[in-house]
Structure formats: C-alpha cells, structure tokens
Amino acid sequence: MLQWFNASLNRKIGSLFVLLLSFLFVVIIFSIYKLRLIDFEMKQVAEVDIPLNEVIGHAEMLQLKQHIFMEQFRRLGGSNESFSSPETQFDQRRDALSTLLNRAVNIINKNVERHKIRFELLEHEALLSEIEAFHQHSDDFERQLGHILSVQNISESDWRDLENVAFLLDRSMGIILTQIESLSLEAAKYTEKHEREFMFINGMLGAGALVIGLLLTVYIIQVIRIRILRIHHQVDNIHESIETGTPIKVSSVDESESNPQDELGELEQDLQKVVRRLSDEMVSRMEAERQLMVLVTKDKLTGAYNRHKWDEQIKVSLDLAQRGTVFSLIMLDIDCFKKINDQFGHQVGDAVLQFFASSLLQCLRKSDLLFRMGGEEFAVLLPQQPLEKATQVAERILESIEMTDDDRIPPFTVSAGVSTYRSGDDDNSILTRADKALYQSKLNGRNRVTSEGA
Template sequence: MHLMQQWFNKSLQRKIGSLLVVLLAFLFIVIVYSIYKLKLISAEMHEVADVDVPLTEMVSELEMMQLRQHLLIEKFRLEGNQSKALLTPEATFAAQRDALSFLLDKAVRVLNRSLQQHQVRFATETHQQILSSIEHYHKQSDIFEQELQLTLSQGHTAEQRWQQLEDDAARLDQSIISILQQMEKLTLEASRYTDKHESEFMLVNTGLGLCAFFIGLYLSFYILRIFRLRISRIQAEIKTVHQSIEQGEPIASPVFQHPVHQDELTELEHDLKMMVQRLSQEISNREEVEQQLLILATRDKLTGAFNRHKWDEQLRMELSLAERGNTFSIALLDVDFFKKVNDQFGHHVGDKVLQALTECISQRLRKTDSLFRLGGEEFVILLPQQKAEAACQVAETLRQQIEDLNIPELPRFTISFGVTEYHLKDDEDTILKRADQALYKAKNMGRNRVEVG
C-alpha cells in the first residue's frame, strides 16, 4: 500500500489520469446501464404490446358479451316455449357463447405463446392463474349449455328450474368477472412493473450522472488548484530573481522543505529553487570578488590605507565641493628617519612600523576623515569641513600619540606634519604642493612637529 502511494504521489500525470479513468468508468457504467435498461424497457413495451394490449381489448369485449349473455338468459326465462319455435334466443345465445369462447381461446393463445417464448418478465403466476380460470370457465360453460338445452327441450319449466339456471348463469358471470379482474390485475401489474423500471432507470442514471459530474468538477478544481499553487510559487521565485538582478542585491537562499508529493510540478519547483540557490551563490561570490577588486583598486596592499588612485579621486570630489562653498584641509605626514629604521632593523620591521602607524591613525579619525598612502612612508589625511586650525589640532594629537606609542618588538618612531586648508582657485597640485612645503619646513625645524602652510 505504501509503495502504491509513493508511485501515485510521484506523478501529477498519474493522479490526473487516475481521476480521468474513474470519471470515464462512471460514464461507461452510465452508458452500459442505460443500454441495458433501455433494452429491458423495450422488451417490456413489446410484452405490453403483444400481451397486455390484446388482453385489455378482450376485457372490454368480454364485458359486453357477458352483458348480452345475461340478457339472453333472462329472455329465455320470460319467453319459455315460445322461444323454441323461433329459436332466435338459442341461436343468439350460441353465437354469443361461440364469440366469448373465441375471445377466451384467443387470450389463451396469447398467454401460452408468451409463456412458451419466455417473454413474460413479471406476474407469471397471474398468467397461469388466468389460463386455469379460462379452462374452468369452459367446463362450466359446457355444463350450463347442456342444462339449458335440456330445459328448453322439456317445454314449460317450473320456476324452480329457471331459478337453478339463473344461479348457474350467475356462476358463469362470476367466472367471467374473475377472469376480467385477473386480466385487469395483470395489466395493472404490467404498468407498475414498467413504471418501477423507468423510475429505477431515472434514479440510477441520475445518481451515476451526478457522480460523474462531481468527479469531473473535483478533477477540474484539483487541476486548477495544483497548477495555481505550484505556478504561483514558481512565479514568486522568478520575481525574486528579477528583483535581485534589478536591485543588485543577493538572492535570499530558498528554504528547502521535503515535499509531500514528488510530481512533475514539484520537481520543476525544486529545480528552480536549486537554480536560484546556485544563482544566489554566484551573485554572492561575484560581490565578494567585486569587493576584493574594489579593495585592491582603492586600498594599499601593505597598510590597508587608501592608495594614490583613491586619493586623486577623493581630492577631485572635495575640490568640486569647495568650489561651491565648502571647505576642507589636508595633513601631509611621513615617518622621521624611516630609512634608518629599514637599514637598522630591516624592511620587514619597516613594514610593520607603517602598519602600526596606519592602525593608530585610522582608529582616531572621524568617519568622514580618510587616510591615504601616497608612497613609501608618506601619507596624507583628508579632513572635510575642517579649517587649518582644527586640522592642526588633529595633527598634533596624532603626532603626540605616535610619539607615545610603545609596541613590543618595534622601535619607537615619530612623524612630522605639513597642514594646509583649501584656498580659492586651488587645484590638485597647488594644495598638495603647499602641504609638502609645510612638511619640508617641519623637517628642517627638527622633525616630530606640525607646521601650517
């Protein structure tokens, strides 16, 4: 059972196909049942046409002949011997009896033919009972005819004798009435039997049709629901990819859940999530590479400070802002006697000195300030929105902290500053040249000091 469920759940095509098979099976049952019932009803209609309709017609004729026969018996009683001369009542009675016998024999033939051909589908006992009643009637009729002829041959007959004949005639009438009632009962049973089958046919066909309708409705709803749900998920994933590409942001890694059904749409959704995950990793890797390239393009590899290329870019931007009314200052600095450090302790120690210098200065600058390495031991600090006086205070603070800096395994060192602020019509060369002159002045005046240019 579990394997069957797994096989069923792994394919949407199997689920839809199974529901379609059930729907077609119901429709096939409806068609087969309808054909069977229509054939049955058709056979019953033939039976009604071959048996019940002739019997119904015979019932009407028998009722009329019964009435005529009763009138003739009354006429015999009243006319007595006068009838014997004319023989009209006897002849008429014989003709009525022959006609009645003919009709009854015809009914017997109809019933026997139906029974012999196995066309009777209902009330078989009633058919047999009618045949027995007709046979019994013939025997009574023969006896009554013999008694009637005997009475007529004797001439004038006592009232008691006519009363006995009337009683016999009444019994014949009762036999005819019984036959008529049985025939009417047979026709009524035929109608009820046919109506019952028609009602069953309509009821079962309606039930099967409704089942097929609801299965088809459920199938349509199920297909629409599955497709809308799965496609909406796929569209959401695609929308996420579009937004990530447009905004340049990494794609949120999709959450993988074990699906209940492993059908075709689920596999497509899973493949799409795998693609989104891979694309997310590629975007993240690309951003990391771009970030590393940006660092390589703008940062000094040894110290981590901004490089000369970044300095040129930032300086042009600050000059552009200064032309519109802003101001800024720069503080050019280098390490005092750095060549001696390299010669005495080696270049690897000199590199560590530069790294320590960069770390110490970067920790004490504002977020808006920037430190750049122009080359060798030469650095420059960009101080936006700072006048020369404030820039000198920053430089003096940094100079003092570097002088007091004591790092094990590193020699103590000092730095000198040349500070200047933006002057009207300054460009990249003039402002940097003025700061360089101030730094040269600080070195000539003994180093480890700050000078303004």
C-alpha cells in the same frame, strides 16, 4: 493517496481519466441493464398484455349480448317460438367466447414457457384457473338451458337455477376481465416505474460524473497554476537581481517538495537549482569585485587607500566643499624612516609602516579617510572638520606615536602639516599647502604639527 499527490502530472491526469472512464462505464452498464429490463417489459406488454386487452374487448361484447339474450329469454318465458334455436345462439356465443379465452390461455402458457412473463406470474396462473372455472360454469349453464327448453311448463325453481348458473357464469367472466385488466395495469405500472428510475439514476450518475470531472479539472488547473506562479516568481527574482546587481533571492523549498514527482515540480526544482548556482556565482563575482576593488584602491602593506583612491576622493571632497561643506587635510611623514630601514632592515621598516597606519586609524573617525601617498608619507582627509579641529587630530596622532612602547619595532616620531579648504582650491593647491606645512615641521626639528599660514 499521498503517493498519488506526489505522482507525475501525466500519472495524475491518466489516473483521473481512468477514474472518469470507469464512472462512465458504470453509467453505461447500468443504462444497458435498465434498457434491457424496460425492453423485456415492453415485449411483455406487446406480446401478452395488448393481446389480452383485445380479448377483453371482444369478451365484453359477447358478455353484453349474453345479457341481452338472457333478459329477452326470461321476459318471454322461455318460449321456443319466440327464439329461433336458442341453444344454437348460446352455442355460437359460447364458442366465440371459448375461442377468445383459449387464445388468452395460449398467450399466457406460451409466454410462461418462454419465461417472458415477468410481472405477477402467480396472478397469470390464477387467471388460467379462473378460465377453467368459467368453462365449468358455461357447461352448467348449457345443461340448465337444455333442461328448460325440454319441458313444457317451466317452474320458478327451474328459472332460479338457470339464473344462478347464469350469475355464476357472468361473475366468472367478470373476474376474468378484471384480472386481465389488473395485470395490464400492473405491467404498465412496473414499466413506468423503471422508466422513472432509469431517468433519475442516470441523471444522478451523469451529474456525479460532471461534478467529479469539474472538481478534478479545477484541482489539476490549481496545481499547474501554483507551479507556474512559483516559476514566474523565480524568473522575477532573476530579473530583479540583474537590474539591481544584487544576489538573487532564493526561496526555500518545503521538505515535502524536496523530491517532486510531477514534471512542473521537477522544472521548478531545476530552475531553483539554476537560481541558486547563479546566486552563488553572483556572490562570488561580487566578492571578487570587492577584492579587486581593494587591490585597486588600497595599499597592500598598510591597508590605507592608495593614490588612485586619493585622486577619486579628493574630487568628491572638492565638489562637496564648493557646495558649502568644509574639509581639512593632514599630511604625515615618519621622521628619519630611511635610517630605520638602513639600521634595522626593510622588514622592520614595513612593520613600522603597518603599525603607524593602524595607529592612525585608531585616532580617526569612521568618516575620515587615510591614504598612503608614497613611501613613508600619508594623508588624512577630514570631512566637515575646520583647520583647528584638524590640527588637534594631528597633535593627538603625534602624541599617540610618541607614547608607543612596542618591542617589535624601534621608537620613531612623525611630522605633520595641516591645511583646510579655501574657495577656489583644487586638488593640487590644498595638497601643496599641506606639503609646505609638513616641510616646515621638518625644518623646525621634526615631531611636530604645523598648520598652513603658521
């Protein structure tokens, strides 16, 4: 069963189609069987019961005439003068009745031999026996009637004997008629029963086929709908990723669906593979863009932002300042850096620059920005910091550098100039004031902080 659920969509639909065809085949076979059975029964009705019913009609008429004859013959005392040839009349009616009964016997025997009698075979055989008994009673009645007609004075015992024989003959005929009628009703009852069974069972099978077909159709539609919704979700993730520029959200796949067999499952898995690859490509591209941005905006040696980033960030700071946000600028320069390069070499000079940049970052907030303006000169943007706070930060930086004790680099000092935003400043004016303050620190003996206007 589990293999069927994981089978291909073509196989699922094919197997369900075969199941429905098999069910319909059973319905058709059952219908054929029932129709043949009903046809057989209707043939028995047509070839046996209807002819026997005709025999009943004629026999009842002859029996009625026999009753009338017997009443008249008894009422007139059996006089030959009252009847023209009573033996002849009885013989005529007996021959007609015998002909009818022989016809019934031939019908039954013929259909028994051809195996066309299905209902109450024993009762049909009993009917044949009763017809034989009727012939015996008829012969007895004929002999008794001949005896009465041959005597001059008919005694009461003779009349009683004739009436008894007539009663037995009449009763035998009544039994024959009752049996024939009963067999006809039995055949009709069986036929009606099979018709009802045929309609009921065919209706149930048809309803079952309809229900099974509907359930299987709903199942297939649900499977296709779920698969399409998942695919649609993946497409939506791709669109969202393209619009936002973020990596694609990749949904996890259940282990049971890791190896789907149906076509929509394979399509979903292929699409997910494409989405994963596209997501990986986007992550790689974003990482490449990030690294490229680092290369474009940061100094490779010290990790501080470069002049390109400075030009971008100073404009942002000036725009914010024009809206009422204050900021300050610190310009820093390593004292006698050329002497360090000349005495210890450029590798040591590079180490000094790296150490200086890392020391600066430790003294700054996360919101503060460090820039390498060129050579050994650095700038620090301090958002929302007035001149006094910026000066204190610069002094803390100088103290940190002066207290450095690292065997890998020679001791060095730093000079600093501090300026703050003034109304109407541009990128050149605030930078120029910080440079002048730095130059003043150099003139005053280095290793000191000078604020603008000091």
